[in-house]
Amino acid sequence: MKLLNFLRGEAFQRGVHPPSHKEATADRSIRRLPFAPQLVVPLSQHIGKSPKPIVRVGQEVVRGQLIAQSDDWLSVPHHAPATGVIEAIELRPSARGPWVESIVIRVQSGSTQEDLWGKPQDLSNATPQELLQAIWDSGMVGLGGAAFPTHAKLTVPKQAHVHTLVVNGCECEPFLTCDHRVMVEEADALMAGIRYGMRATSAVRTIIGVEDNKPDAVKAIQAAIDKIGATDIFVEAVPTKYPQGSEKMLIMALFGVEIPSGGLPVSLGMVVNNVGTLAALGKLLPAGRGLTERVVTVTGPGVARPGDYRVPLGTPLKFVLEYAGAEVNSRQVIMGGPMMGQSAASLDVPITKGVSGVLVLRGEDIAEREQRVVYPCIKCGECVESCPMGLNPSILGMLASRRDYEPMGSHYHLGDCFECGCCTYVCPSNIQLAQQFRIAKQVLRERATA
Amino acid sequence: MSNTLRPPLVAAPYAVTPHNVSRVMLWVAAALAPATVFGFWLYGWPAVHLWLITIGFSLFGEALCLRLMQRAAIPVLLDGSALLTGWLLALSLPPWAPWWLGAFGGLFATIIGKQVFGGLGQNLFNPAMVARVALLISFPAAMTVWVAPLPLTNPAAPGFIDGLRITMGGLPAAFDGVTSATMLGHAKTELSRGIDLAHSLVTVGAPADDLSGARAGSLGETASVLLAGGGLLLLVLRIITWHIPVAMLTAIAIPALIFHAIDPTRYLSTASHLLSGGAMLGAFFIATDYVTSPNTRLGQLLFGAGVGFLTYVIRTWGGYPEGVAFAVLLMNALTPVIDRYLKPRIYGRDRRGKALEIAEESTS
Numbered sequence A: 001m002k003l004l005n006f007l008r009g010e011a012f013q014r015g016v017h018p019p020s021h022k023e024a025t026a027d028r029s030i031r032r033l034p035f036a037p038q039l040v041v042p043l044s045q046h047i048g049k050s051p052k053p054i055v056r057v058g059q060e061v062v063r064g065q066l067i068a069q070s071d072d073w074l075s076v077p078h079h080a081p082a083t084g085v086i087e088a089i090e091l092r093p094s095a096r097g098p099w100v101e102s103i104v105i106r107v108q109s110g111s112t113q114e115d116l117w118g119k120p121q122d123l124s125n126a127t128p129q130e131l132l133q134a135i136w137d138s139g140m141v142g143l144g145g146a147a148f149p150t151h152a153k154l155t156v157p158k159q160a161h162v163h164t165l166v167v168n169g170c171e172c173e174p175f176l177t178c179d180h181r182v183m184v185e186e187a188d189a190l191m192a193g194i195r196y197g198m199r200a201t202s203a204v205r206t207i208i209g210v211e212d213n214k215p216d217a218v219k220a221i222q223a224a225i226d227k228i229g230a231t232d233i234f235v236e237a238v239p240t241k242y243p244q245g246s247e248k249m250l251i252m253a254l255f256g257v258e259i260p261s262g263g264l265p266v267s268l269g270m271v272v273n274n275v276g277t278l279a280a281l282g283k284l285l286p287a288g289r290g291l292t293e294r295v296v297t298v299t300g301p302g303v304a305r306p307g308d309y310r311v312p313l314g315t316p317l318k319f320v321l322e323y324a325g326a327e328v329n330s331r332q333v334i335m336g337g338p339m340m341g342q343s344a345a346s347l348d349v350p351i352t353k354g355v356s357g358v359l360v361l362r363g364e365d366i367a368e369r370e371q372r373v374v375y376p377c378i379k380c381g382e383c384v385e386s387c388p389m390g391l392n393p394s395i396l397g398m399l400a401s402r403r404d405y406e407p408m409g410s411h412y413h414l415g416d417c418f419e420c421g422c423c424t425y426v427c428p429s430n431i432q433l434a435q436q437f438r439i440a441k442q443v444l445r446e447r448a449t450a
Numbered sequence B: 001m002s003n004t005l006r007p008p009l010v011a012a013p014y015a016v017t018p019h020n021v022s023r024v025m026l027w028v029a030a031a032l033a034p035a036t037v038f039g040f041w042l043y044g045w046p047a048v049h050l051w052l053i054t055i056g057f058s059l060f061g062e063a064l065c066l067r068l069m070q071r072a073a074i075p076v077l078l079d080g081s082a083l084l085t086g087w088l089l090a091l092s093l094p095p096w097a098p099w100w101l102g103a104f105g106g107l108f109a110t111i112i113g114k115q116v117f118g119g120l121g122q123n124l125f126n127p128a129m130v131a132r133v134a135l136l137i138s139f140p141a142a143m144t145v146w147v148a149p150l151p152l153t154n155p156a157a158p159g160f161i162d163g164l165r166i167t168m169g170g171l172p173a174a175f176d177g178v179t180s181a182t183m184l185g186h187a188k189t190e191l192s193r194g195i196d197l198a199h200s201l202v203t204v205g206a207p208a209d210d211l212s213g214a215r216a217g218s219l220g221e222t223a224s225v226l227l228a229g230g231g232l233l234l235l236v237l238r239i240i241t242w243h244i245p246v247a248m249l250t251a252i253a254i255p256a257l258i259f260h261a262i263d264p265t266r267y268l269s270t271a272s273h274l275l276s277g278g279a280m281l282g283a284f285f286i287a288t289d290y291v292t293s294p295n296t297r298l299g300q301l302l303f304g305a306g307v308g309f310l311t312y313v314i315r316t317w318g319g320y321p322e323g324v325a326f327a328v329l330l331m332n333a334l335t336p337v338i339d340r341y342l343k344p345r346i347y348g349r350d351r352r353g354k355a356l357e358i359a360e361e362s363t364s
Helices: A002-008 A128-137 A178-185 A187-201 A215-228 A247-255 A275-287 A317-324 A363-371 A393-401 A405-410 A422-426 A433-449 B021-043 B045-068 B073-077 B081-091 B099-112 B127-138 B160-169 B173-178 B183-192 B197-204 B207-212 B224-236 B243-262 B270-275 B279-286 B297-317 B324-341
Strands: A038-042 A066-069 A084-093 A099-107 A164-169 A205-211 A233-238 A270-274 A293-299 A307-312 A333-335 A357-360
Touching (some): A164 A178, A164 A187, A178 A215, A205 A247, A233 A247, A247 A270, A270 A275, A275 A293, A422 A433, B045 B073, B045 B081, B045 B099, B099 B127, B127 B324, B224 B279, B270 B279, B279 B324, B297 B324
Parallel strands (some): A205 A233, A293 A357
Antiparallel strands (some): A084 A099, A293 A307, A333 A357
């Protein structure tokens, strides 16, 4: 099969080629977004226990100051994204819908976006443990979208051995260009972050995989590698195909090996990190600062000034959209990319650490999708030919529609589905397969714990 | 909460292809149109009437079932699948067949062939072929009365009213002179009488004539070039893939090539096989039916090869001169088995579905 892939010029099997729509933002430099008058920092932004606030209402905070702390291994601290006053610690709407405990900061007018709080540290002789602690302290999570705590991801389990740090610069989601811009503009910081990552994991080499539709990013990274004279860091262009940015697909493309079902890359001696995460680490760690902002692609047919913006964490969507020139309602707004993002519950929802894009679709496009006739499955096999995991979404979908969830998991390996959405993308019957699978997985999870 | 609205009723992915079932069906119909119009021209008004009646009853059968189930019929009829079923069946009927043949076939196709199984997507067998085979077995005489081409432009061709009379009343004696045999049928009959192909084929014309399609045959099967053209359109539009047509035509061509080389007086040439009967119609429009064919590319290759090979076997050694419909049905029955065994290997698992072992030093 490997030879076949080579002849076809494909990295992994199947997958889809949605229109990229990246041209609106790919060539524009990252711009700063000013502070919104009020920032909202949800305490829980990913799995793990939510950190505890360590500030009081009415207290003044300085940008970069620690405002929430946790001793749970799977959760990270938060830092004040702006200088101002803690206005409230209360329930606020989150991207997924439910209201969650959040710290609300009234931003002091005229405050600077320079980081004021930080403790420059010399990590050149730090042990892996000290590095991991520093990473944990920075509040870093995977900026690619999953928002998994970075220190935990870089921690090598006891029996395991890591030889390769894989850096994911694929950015296969249509519309999104934040990783692209970071690779072009912050390649030096990326190199610094890679060094930290390699030392934390004891990896002896690093391979950066970039989709070949971003030759300028490959060039910028290669220049940065040459600049520091690194012989153990490589950048490799991989074919542009969705979902190349899934770590399973990227490892397949780079090494031609598969992660065993149920396993992690570490079982193959690899750790995968996103380019944005490592570039941010490269800037934050030496300065001893926390994560207070991130690059977000604001784009889509409804945006007058699309671009990649450096957005203070906690900025409400409404403010981001106003600044980018989008007069819209929440029904049109997707947080993340069009393939795996989710629609915003309201425009009061803040930008959190895991939000890589704000995509504004046309209202009529959403309405058109809603009104599409859903036909029965005609077994055309398009989904089977698109599933990068080799599952049979057609059979899974038929089981899901009669709520026969057990065999989906036990017999058709629903657990291997990572909800990339290729099946739904190609389905001529307009069946929302990916959503059916999310529901089925949730039901199976609940049954397993019940 | 002025900016909180009803969330969209769709979830990720928000990007989708513009394909939809009804558009697919309409494109297939469009691809069939040239060969159909050619059939109308070739066989005149009776063919038009039969086509309309077959499609009409196939739609009626579908609507009837839906009404019996107390479901709205119009939205389902709009998916275009019943139209296409009726259309394909009509193309496989003798062009001057009496109306009740089309009517019975149309009803049989959508009621027994499709709705009894649960409607679109649920049927195991190709509904048009189920109906055609049912007609062939039930009414063998009516299903094998072929007419020689009598193009509309020919002054002897029946007009609209005469055409209607032919379709409604059966073949009137006045037109008896124009009945003919299909090339495959003629060859088979003559072979059974001990007359070899070198002598029998002289009267029905060489394969070169087949290319034009101006010969006796089903309403829409003779225009091989137009059918292949329509098939190419579907390939270009990526509505079908090459796997089934290529596998099927190859599996007809290879045995034909071998046996014709061994004894050209007993076995028809490759060109005769490919250009006559339902080979082209079957390869591009019938065997490629999504519902009743396997859903992996490898499975489709096997399926197509099976249809092609069985077609050749039935034509050459079977009791019927033409075998596409039987071959398609036989392979339809095997489709679930093919899908069961020829499925993609899941990433990170072996062929049996067991998680891969973690290999030491597996990279670099």
